[in-house]
Amino acid sequence: MENFSSNIMQCVITGIMMGSVYSLIAFGFNITSGIVRVTNFSHGMFVVTGMFLTITLCTALAIDPYLALLLTLPICFIIGAVVEKVFVHPILNAPKINQFILTLALKIFLENCLLFFYGGDFRGLTTWYTSKSIIFESINVSINYSQLFAFIATALGLLGITYLLYFSRLGKQMRAVADDKEAAALLGTNVWSVYTIAFGLAALLAALSGAASISYMVVSPNDGNSIVIKAFIVTIFGGPGSIIGTILGGLFLGLLENIGILIVGPSMATAFALLGMIIFILARPQGLLGKKIN
């Protein structure tokens, strides 16, 4: 019982580190749902694809996942852009239900492509920092290096994309399209290009999240569902349309999950998080910082 408070400390620290990864995943998800206005059910598969790509590159070239980012990021950006041009673009004016079924089918497509090449087993990647941790004896907390690096990488990613959205011309265009695409078009923005770039960016952020977390996780092509569910939960917690909300929502999910592991055990942690989401939906549907649901 005397370790209880230090375990909470451990929960909080791990929760924040993993929460950052969730924030980045959810950020990519929100880019597609906010700018392109398509709920991309296959976003989880973008993350998984990034992870598998990282595994393949790192195993083949014997390099570190972060170094491999030089390759994984552009490749995944291209994958996202191609997906948008080929599959999403034609159904932009279709009823929401059709769009949704399409992204569902896209998820199956990507999942089974990965299953074909990699099989259904769990894969992982061991790096020099996978099992190393900093241990703080006094407060009984250990910080795993790979999680720490993942936290730093995803935090940088979040900063980077926020900078892009608010301080660059492209970012202004993307935000304009998100607000009012007709007005943006009238002012000279190529909306179709913005959509393609948005999807590319979403895939890129997903790949970054994947590459950062693969060193401490195992992944199988079937994991797409749980990832997109988490992205969705973060959006519910943080509220749609708010960047800070997404970041806070991700951290909150990380915390909730780790507390869940402490209370009900690892297998039920997702159920715990889902319960949290349901409570949020019933009590505060606009999330922590979202705009009022109209």
Added chain:
Amino acid sequence: MKIQHFVLAGIAVLALIMPVFFKERIFLTIMILIYFYAYLALSWNLIGGFGGQISLGHGIFMGIGSYSVAVLFINYGITPWIGMFIGAILSAASAYLIGFITFSFKIQGIFFVVVTLALTQICQEVVKQIKFLGASEGLTLPISMGWRNFQFSEKTEYYYIILFLLIAVIFISYYIKKSMLGYNLQAIRENEDTAAASGVDLKKNKNLIFVLSAILTSIGATFYMQFTFFVDPESTVNFNLNIYLVLCAVIGGLGTIMGPVLGATFYVLITELLRFMPIESQKAAAITRIIFALIMMYTMIYNPKGIVGSKIFKKIYKKYD
């Protein structure tokens, strides 16, 4: 009587007398699978097509329908016919609860989808943990043939039962479509806000069709359990099976009655055909699903009304009008 009615009647008669002439197991099995998937696809279509809400939670109802029957029969010897009834009630209650939470607020339809998906995943995990439900190995029915136990050594009885169920769900779909419920649902599907403004109670209608869909799915799951004698979390409380129901309904024509039937026929035939391909089974399964996913995407982009809405189908239909 229009030509179409004669054709339908003819098909029905053919279906009824088929087992007399074609006794090979493989043939009957394929027909049973087609009827079963058509039945499930039509049950899903009630909430997915009529209601316009993509449910990914039907794995839960499949699980309830299968497990309640299995547990009651294995542990207490209660006949599956009663087990089926109990399963249906439990599924109805679950559906009502899920609907109550997700249809409560004016939140985008995506919420329903994600919650049902998440619940299916969680249920699968939970079942894996519970020894009473067989954990990961699942439950197997002890063999005890006869009508009382809903077990038959020949495929013939199963054939007629599932055919009966399929015809029943076709009639149910037809009558719902023509009823006030169907009318309300169509309004909801087209534009929720307008429907609500016109006085349609969104929550009540959506919940009603969802509960109906759950009950039918549960009954179908009971049938399948009795047909395969086996249930386990991986294959039954499975989100993927749900996806194939979506596929059948969508490719055939979402919201129509002929659509899911055609889609299911297509799905079963292609799956069985590809089973004979000389490729390693896991890869073959992946290829099958890739093909289906591509067909689904093609359907959504170029042919959103499915086979039923396609020009070829309309031409054939017009020829006999």
